[in-house]
Amino acid sequence: MMFFIEVTLSGLMAGVMYSLVALGFVLIFKASGIFNFAQGVMALFAALTLVGLMEKFNFPVWLAIIGTIVVMIALAWLIERVMLRHLVNQEPIILFMATIGLAYVLEGAGDILWGSDVKLLDIGIPQGAWGWLWDQGIYVEKLELFAAGTAAILVIFLAVFFQKTRVGRALRAVADDHQAALSVGISLNTIWVVVWSVSGIVALVAGIMWGSKSGVQFSLSLIALKALPVLILGGFTSVPGAIVGGMIIGVGEKLAEVYFGPMVGGAIENWFAYMLALAFLLFRPQGLFGDKIIERV
């Protein structure tokens, strides 16, 4: 029983990590209808920049974080200018392909700027087993708990941002209807820079969490692929969906691996999330919280 609880908790924690990445996707998708395949690479790039600033330029942690945020905002501006602006009316698949191209560019750039070896990321997040639960025989990583807490704060912050601020309202307008938003004077370009910047910062948080856990390395960018099933479960346009979806995938994967894995040789984690997503696509394509897709003749 204890083991089951431990596996489930571990799954929940892993799920939160997925959710952090999925959040970035949801933001961009909500505001521009683009599925940003480069989100994972953005997380990697952000983490690389952070480490690079700390190591190569000897920035203290707080300054490095601010520096990275500045870089991500600049990156968002650049992406809007060079790429998004020119692809305004294209179909979703074209936009998706463009973000794959973007992912390649960021990957190569990150490698050249900061080097492609694995880096240690330590910005002082507590690590090790959480004492209280450990005494009961359950192992929970303090780091993952910290990540969960951060994710919660992030979600609350984003919710307030979207609901209460002017910019947030504008974002929701753009997500609903580009043309209508334009007609009330909302500048699409500015909105996109804002969204991609926020997404970049979310990517930074995700990058910090993942990087602290397993080091900053290339595999970080592959998380993007895992985020897809999370989004399908949660709904592409839902912030709470990203969290819930992430947790379901996290727990599901771990349980499947532990209980079914040995029967088929292990490594079920590679595809379990996708099969779950596939099942959802067949029966409830809009996910748990997403908007229903209606087609009219």
Place this chain on the structure above:
Amino acid sequence: MTERNIGDVILKVDNISLSFGVMKVLDDISFDVRQGEIRSIIGPNGAGKSSMLNVINGFYHPQQGSITFKGNTRKQMAPHVAASQGIARTFQNIALFKGMSTLDNIMTGRNLKMKTNLFWQALHIGPARTEEIENREAAERIIDFLDIQAIRKKPVGKLPYGLQKRVELGRALAAEPDLLLLDEPMAGMNSEEKEDMCRFIIDVNDEFGTTITLIEHDMGVVMDLSDRVLVLDYGKQLADDVPDKVRTNQTVIDAYLGVPHE
């Protein structure tokens, strides 16, 4: 006009009710269409006219009622089954295949007339080739009929609105349907284009004997063309009669002038 050759009932609509959630779109509609006649469905916007066509066509499935077409009664069917039984249709918002040329669009209308399998098609010899040429001839007859030779190789997405509507009619005709459903075929046209479209509709009915059911807002056109008119409002049936009687029906006049009804 020549002698009208109107036969027995080809389509019978019985007590059709259709709702989307709590919204009742069609409320107990019954009418019939006779072979060879031109039947119009009119009514204010939102009356449920397009929905009625969608039900006949198989796109919408009614909660109640049944449709009898050529003797077969059914509650609902899939659109491709309706197509194979001889029902063809055009749409209010033009449902052409924008990526293909005029000729190709009309050729798609011949789909059900073509039978050769994958193997012969892959080699494009023998039966596949003969079939392609035969159906090309049929498509060209329609192109001739509608006078669209000049645009046959143009991608339809680039054509002006009026011509697109004509191509869509061509695609529907290519299937040699028994029943042709036209959803606002003259919407957005100037008077010259409307005259052309009217002429085509009459010719189709005359030359091919096709039964036509159309939705239209232009009263002049409706009264001139139709043998019988069905009037809908808010999903309810207001009148179903010959044009002269409908024109003078008080309920119909009230509905169009907006007198509130209880």
Place this chain on the structure above:
Amino acid sequence: MIYRETGQFKSSYESDQALFPIKQDRYVILGVLIVTFGVVPGLLNEYWLNAILLPFLIYALAALGLNILTGYCGQVSLGTGGFMAVGAFSVYKLMIAFPELGFIPLVLLSGVITAAVGALFGLPSLRIKGFYLAVATLAAQFFLIWLFNKVGWFFNYNASGMINSPPMTVFGVIITGPEGDMTGKYYLVATFVALFALVAKNLARGRIGRNWMAIRDMDIAAELIGVRPLIAKLSAFAVSSFYIGMAGALYFAVWLGSAEPTEAFDINQSFLVLFMIIIGGLGSVLGSFLGAGFMVLMPILLKNIMVDGFGTDAALAAHIEIITVGVLIIGFLIVEPHGLARLWRIAKEKIRLWPFPH
């Protein structure tokens, strides 16, 4: 002036529907065929064959397949790598089990097997579309690679998990495996690709192709003309997978000689072929070839320019290559989303009018 169509009147539907109605096009294709089958074999060497010609031809075959599914029928698929793996592993097991059937039939058979698998994974397309379908195909991709990595039966319980192609002959010439004869390999693959390009063109201009395009353009309206979405979509998946499976079989048996699932057929492969048809041109047979050529040649050119030309360090060159691919993808999507095939058509228009500007 050179490329004038005037004076070429067609007096029958048959000639209007011919594969190459314009006389000049016919000469160009004839020229290409002569060069492909007559000239190139004389100039072959190991490097050209293995680094450029074989991958170009084989990827062109895969691109044709994906173009059928995505370009003509509008169903996005990110599972190309996985399906190539199905083709490769099918042909491997078949070569070991039934070598007497002959290599060519075995390749065709592996195509058929992949077609069945493709149709199976294509079932979700009945309920989901566009981007969501792409995700479903990702499920296929990851699952298939896992399957071929884990289940020993597929790689004959070989300790390394790799499969090696046993040597097989066609008309007495060894084709597969490392001892394969250069010219033999080239002729076999070139013939395969030429034939199946013709088949693709035939399908595209016939009823099935039109039905696929109807589904792509407006699948609701396609039902109107009697197209059954189930049949049309599954047939697209099946035919597409047939091509991709054969490409995978040739990729493994003729080109590489051995393969390991994660390296040879992973998601990058799926992206690569997708890039080929996007850059080359969706819904175009010519585009499949142009895209394949572009993506095969570009890294080679880049490497030659950078490493041999500027003496760049190999690792750096690799990073720059990745950036360049990304930039090119974005650039193409911005400038000409309809790909090289469209650019080619525009160029032909200009040649037609030359020397007049318009």
